[in-house]
Amino acid sequence: MNNGLHRLVYYSRNRVGQDPQTLSAAIKSILSASRRNNAQVDVTGALMFNSGCFAQVLEGGRAAVESVFERVQQDERHGDVAVLAFEPVKTRSFDKWSMGFVGASPDDIARYDTLAEASGFDPARMTGEALFQTLHSLALEEEGKQ
Amino acid sequence: MFSEVLNQVIRAFPPRPAALPEMATAVVILDEDRHIEYVNTSAEALFTPIDPVGATLPDLFESCSAEGGDDLFASIDASDNPAPTRIRLSDERLLDGVVRKLSSGGFVLTLDDVTSYVREAELGLRDTLTGLANRKLFTTQLIERLRRARESKQAIALLYVDLDRFKGVNDTLGHQMGDALLAKVADRFRSATRDDDLVARLGGDEFAVLQTGVEQPACAESLATRLVDLIGRAYALNGHMFHIGASIGVAVFPSDGAEPEAILKSADLALYRAKADGRGCYRFFEPAMDERIQARRLLEIDLRRALALKQLHLAYQPQVELETNQIAGFEALIRWQHPERGVVSPAEFIPLAEEMELIGPIGEWVLRTACKEAASWPRPVSIAVNLSPLQFKTTPLVEAVRKTLALSGLDPGRLELEITEGALLYDTAAVLRDLEEVQNLGVQISLDDFGTGYSSLSYLQKFPFGKIKIDQSFVRGIDRDGQRQAIVRAITDLASALGMTTTAEGVETPQELTCVRAAGCTKVQGYLTGRPMSVEAASNLLANDVTKAGAEESVR
Numbered sequence: 001m002n003n004g005l006h007r008l009v010y011y012s013r014n015r016v017g018q019d020p021q022t023l024s025a026a027i028k029s030i031l032s033a034s035r036r037n038n039a040q041v042d043v044t045g046a047l048m049f050n051s052g053c054f055a056q057v058l059e060g061g062r063a064a065v066e067s068v069f070e071r072v073q074q075d076e077r078h079g080d081v082a083v084l085a086f087e088p089v090k091t092r093s094f095d096k097w098s099m100g101f102v103g104a105s106p107d108d109i110a111r112y113d114t115l116a117e118a119s120g121f122d123p124a125r126m127t128g129e130a131l132f133q134t135l136h137s138l139a140l141e142e143e144g145k146q
Numbered sequence: 147m148f149s150e151v152l153n154q155v156i157r158a159f160p161p162r163p164a165a166l167p168e169m170a171t172a173v174v175i176l177d178e179d180r181h182i183e184y185v186n187t188s189a190e191a192l193f194t195p196i197d198p199v200g201a202t203l204p205d206l207f208e209s210c211s212a213e214g215g216d217d218l219f220a221s222i223d224a225s226d227n228p229a230p231t232r233i234r235l236s237d238e239r240l241l242d243g244v245v246r247k248l249s250s251g252g253f254v255l256t257l258d259d260v261t262s263y264v265r266e267a268e269l270g271l272r273d274t275l276t277g278l279a280n281r282k283l284f285t286t287q288l289i290e291r292l293r294r295a296r297e298s299k300q301a302i303a304l305l306y307v308d309l310d311r312f313k314g315v316n317d318t319l320g321h322q323m324g325d326a327l328l329a330k331v332a333d334r335f336r337s338a339t340r341d342d343d344l345v346a347r348l349g350g351d352e353f354a355v356l357q358t359g360v361e362q363p364a365c366a367e368s369l370a371t372r373l374v375d376l377i378g379r380a381y382a383l384n385g386h387m388f389h390i391g392a393s394i395g396v397a398v399f400p401s402d403g404a405e406p407e408a409i410l411k412s413a414d415l416a417l418y419r420a421k422a423d424g425r426g427c428y429r430f431f432e433p434a435m436d437e438r439i440q441a442r443r444l445l446e447i448d449l450r451r452a453l454a455l456k457q458l459h460l461a462y463q464p465q466v467e468l469e470t471n472q473i474a475g476f477e478a479l480i481r482w483q484h485p486e487r488g489v490v491s492p493a494e495f496i497p498l499a500e501e502m503e504l505i506g507p508i509g510e511w512v513l514r515t516a517c518k519e520a521a522s523w524p525r526p527v528s529i530a531v532n533l534s535p536l537q538f539k540t541t542p543l544v545e546a547v548r549k550t551l552a553l554s555g556l557d558p559g560r561l562e563l564e565i566t567e568g569a570l571l572y573d574t575a576a577v578l579r580d581l582e583e584v585q586n587l588g589v590q591i592s593l594d595d596f597g598t599g600y601s602s603l604s605y606l607q608k609f610p611f612g613k614i615k616i617d618q619s620f621v622r623g624i625d626r627d628g629q630r631q632a633i634v635r636a637i638t639d640l641a642s643a644l645g646m647t648t649t650a651e652g653v654e655t656p657q658e659l660t661c662v663r664a665a666g667c668t669k670v671q672g673y674l675t676g677r678p679m680s681v682e683a684a685s686n687l688l689a690n691d692v693t694k695a696g697a698e699e700s701v702r
Contacts, residue, residue, distance in 0.1 A: 008382065062384075062385055065382065066382040066383060069382045070330060070333070070382070073334075073376070073380070073381070074333070074337040074376065076372065076376075079375060081379050081380065083380050083382070083387055086382055086385075088385075
């Protein structure tokens with residue numbers, strides 16, 4: 001069975017609520033848990049939050065991606081999880097990130113969310129490839145800042 | 147060292163019986179102050195490398211991280227014949243310990259290693275695949291927890307959970323994949339429940355949860371909601387994504403049943419309801435469910451008799467060729483005329499027949515009757531017969547078709563078998579092989595209800611269908627809906643590119659007819675061009691060669 005490098009792209013609906021403080025705390029806790037867990041199994045990727053949706057890319061060995069994704073699925077802070085892509089890939093695109101957060105910072109999310117909505121970004125209307133590209137380009141921007 | 151000093155003191159004590167040091171049972175002797183003064187060889191081995199002599203029992207257990215030993219003396223104080231206390235050593239070995247008073251003063255503690263005994267007992271109560279409780283443990287726990295709830299006047303919820311679509315995974319991808327998926331499902335059960343809840347795998351894809359010590363029915367409702375959500379989320383497994391669901395029936399003690407059997411039955415009825423309501427949901431037991439199940443049982447009894455009592459008959463609905471405006475054939479539709487019930491809708495009894503495994507004999511009867519009746523018609527038009535997906539499983543289809551054609555004398559080219567996408571969902575290779583053989587007999591295979599299933603386009607690739615029947619949901623109101631026009635046009639284009647013809651179903655108005663004609667459909671079927679009729683009426687219609695398609699349209 002192919003245990004090579006795989007990439008999984010999904011988006012899901014926020015169930016944490018709209019309160020800016022709760023939301024930003026939830027995102028920070030999701031990030032710190034995934035950074036800790038992902039580093040252990042060598043899974044990399046990026047998370048973004050926009051228009052009430054989480055969008056995430058996970059990449060790593062097949063079994064590792066599957067086990068990280070299973071933990072994601074058991075998390076009740078989000079729901080309506082839609083997997084847009086799950087496929088073997090040749091290279092990692094987020095190799096510097098155990099779990100990067102791209103787009104507005106967790107603290108700015110609540111403030112900017114309506115802005116993002118106005119800009120027309122809606123993960124629910126994107127293909128796996130488009131969503132992946134969005135996260136990837138945001139990640140590159142983010143790296144440029146550092 | 148302190149212990150050595152003590153050992154010397156102990157050696158000065160009166161000699162122990164000679165057999166004591168070699169006994170398999172670990173023996174610990176304590177003085178009046180409950181300090182250990184002697185251990186035999188077995189006891190020494192248990193606690194190596196710690197030297198227990200001189201220590202108290204709590205100190206000893208603490209120093210070797212053993213659990214459960216605190217109550218050893220509690221039992222002796224309460225009774226002369228104490229029950230064993232279970233002690234768990236840090237290496238997971240399990241000991242049963244009993245402390246007794248010695249007549250000569252002091253105490254003796256005996257320790258029996260019961261690790262393997264307990265493990266085996268546990269194994270007999272645990273589902274080995276998922277580690278959840280098995281049916282046996284579930285049953286004893288149900289009885290025990292109901293007893294306790296009765297005493298403490300508390301409520302208990304029983305949730306029966308059936309996985310939806312799991313059998314498909316098991317059948318198509320094999321048991322190994324199915325087992326791996328079940329293990330993940332069990333994990334999700336564990337993540338959704340509390341430690342006090344008992345989660346059991348009752349067998350196959352059936353699970354149950356006993357929820358105790360919380361407020362009911364509120365907590366059962368939130369647990370059921372969580373389980374439907376969590377279990378219904380996609381699974382990534384061995385490079386594939388799997389989508390299954392959960393149907394849940396909930397019964398609450400004591401309102402839905404006071405005895406184990408009663409509450410099990412209530413949960414089962416509620417589960418049945420959840421499945422009947424489309425699965426992927428939960429239902430609480432309601433007393434009325436009992437009546438509905440009763441009604442269904444009576445319907446089942448009647449349906450079993452329907453064939454023998456000749457209550458089934460066929461109606462024939464014309465299919466009109468749009469190019470010539472002539473009747474090109476009929477679709478045979480099953481009717482059940484019951485003396486008391488009146489006409490029972492196929493939508494009601496066909497799913498029941500499928501569940502009762504009556505669909506095989508009923509399907510064969512339809513095929514036989516349709517071929518025989520069509521063979522006597524004045525013109526050799528086509529005769530379409532619906533096949534249930536389950537007929538592929540229950541009857542040797544090719545043989546049945548071959549035999550029917552021979553018996554009826556019907557030209558194979560006139561017979562058309564309509565299948566739905568459902569037939570291609572599972573065990574596809576075997577189904578395709580069957581269809582191919584039937585097609586080789588000269589029979590046409592059509593894809594029914596096109597556009598309403600899951601991934602219609604992939605099925606078009608899997609089999610060279612002669613015809614696609616466009617579902618009525620795209621046809622109804624097509625004249626007032628540009629999107630439907632576009633969809634029907636796309637289907638007819640696709641069909642003609644693949645060398646298939648198309649039949650628009652459910653055409654009811656001249657305007658709809660004009661639209662499907664403009665969209666390029668080959669044939670139409672619907673109330674406008676002819677309602678289902680008796681075999682005699684169908685035969686007469688053919689004899690008179692009357693078609694209404696052109697006439698109706700020119701009326702407007």
